[in-house]
Amino acid sequence: xxxxxxxxxxxxxxxxxxxxxxxxxxxxxxxxxxxxxxxxxxxxxxxxxxxxxxxxxxxxxxxxxxxxxxxxxxxxxxxxxxxx
Amino acid sequence: xxxxxxxxxxxxxxxxxxxxxxxxxxxxxxxxxxxxxxxxxxxxxxxxxxxxxxxxxxxxxxxxxxxxxxxxxxxxxxxxxxxx
DNA sequence: ATAATATTTAGATATTTGTCTAAATATATA
DNA sequence: TATATATTTAGACAAATATCTAAATATTAT
Numbered sequence: 001x002x003x004x005x006x007x008x009x010x011x012x013x014x015x016x017x018x019x020x021x022x023x024x025x026x027x028x029x030x031x032x033x034x035x036x037x038x039x040x041x042x043x044x045x046x047x048x049x050x051x052x053x054x055x056x057x058x059x060x061x062x063x064x065x066x067x068x069x070x071x072x073x074x075x076x077x078x079x080x081x082x083x084x
Numbered sequence: 085x086x087x088x089x090x091x092x093x094x095x096x097x098x099x100x101x102x103x104x105x106x107x108x109x110x111x112x113x114x115x116x117x118x119x120x121x122x123x124x125x126x127x128x129x130x131x132x133x134x135x136x137x138x139x140x141x142x143x144x145x146x147x148x149x150x151x152x153x154x155x156x157x158x159x160x161x162x163x164x165x166x167x168x
Numbered sequence: 169a170t171a172a173t174a175t176t177t178a179g180a181t182a183t184t185t186g187t188c189t190a191a192a193t194a195t196a197t198a
Numbered sequence: 199t200a201t202a203t204a205t206t207t208a209g210a211c212a213a214a215t216a217t218c219t220a221a222a223t224a225t226t227a228t
Contacts, residue, residue, distance in 0.1 A: 002095060009093035010216080011086060021166050027175055040217055042176055061174055061225045069167045076167075079160055082105050083153045094186080111205055124187055126206055145195045145204055 004075055007051035012036065013044050020054060020067040027063050088159055091135035096120065097128050101137060104151040111147050 007013055016030055031041040045065060048054045052071045057064050091097055100114055115125040129149060132138045136155045141148050 001098075005089065005093045005098075009089045012216090014085075014089075017166060021168065028173090031175095036216090037218060038175070039177080039219080043216075046176085058225095063175065067166070072163050072167055076160070076163055079156050079163075082101060082151070083156055083160075084105065096186090112203090115205095120186090121188060122205070123189080123207080127186075130206085142195095147205065 001074065001078065003051040004053070004071065007047050007053055010044070010047075012041075013048055016041075016044060016048060017053060017067060020065060024064050024066045026059070027065065030065065085158065085162065087135040088137070088155065091131050091137055094128070094131075096125075097132055100125075100128060100132060101151060104138060104149060108148050108150045110143070111149065114149065 008017075012034060015034075019025060019030060019033060027042060027045060028038070030045070031038045034041060045054065045056070049056060052068055054065050055068050057066070092101075096118060099118075103109060103114060103117060111122070111126060111129060114129070115122045118125060129138065129140070133140060136152055138149050139152050141150070
């Protein structure tokens with residue numbers, strides 16, 4: 001739960017998640033969408049991956065990232081119990 | 085959205101929110117539940133309040149805090165659109 | 169094999185954050 | 199009015215975080 005909130009507590013990472021909602025993308029394509037260096041984006045991707053919000057798959061020279069929405073179930077439930 | 089994620093990105097604050105789900109409490113009562121100084125708890129309450137997650141009402145000498153679940157609607161919708 | 173491309177790792181730095189103690193403010197009570 | 203109680207504000211500090219550049223690693227193409 002902690003890593004999930006941590007991962008989502010950053011505007012850039014939330015935008016990455018929203019991008020991946022539309023379609024899978026490789027690291028370079030993702031980085032091109034932001035005015036942030038590639039190493040920084042790589043770091044953000046790492047945090048999202050540790051939180052299980054995204055998965056990565058090597059495709060030759062590229063690494064393709066995908067959104068994993070199943071982990072959001074936990075977050076959803078946490079919020080719903082608050083609303084009772 | 086930013087302040088909401090920021091507010092929830094802390095275990096202590098999430099626990100405060102969970103406490104207030106059960107019943108309204110004043111600042112002292114909340115602080116008594118944690119091994120953290122009162123000023124620190126006061127600071128956490130301030131962050132939760134700025135995020136609109138809680139409201140406060142002066143009751144004489146005390147200040148009573150309540151959960152505001154309506155703001156969670158935004159969070160819920162954000163998550164739901166990700167799940168499409 | 170060499171060069172080019174894609175991505176990550178390493179290390180540095182400035183900013184943000186969570187915590188503390190001490191002091192200030194506000195209300196209630198003796 | 200003086201004292202006790204409840205809470206916040208102020209200021210300091212250590213730890214965490216987001217960012218950068220330079221270098222390393224891995225794959226593809228010439």
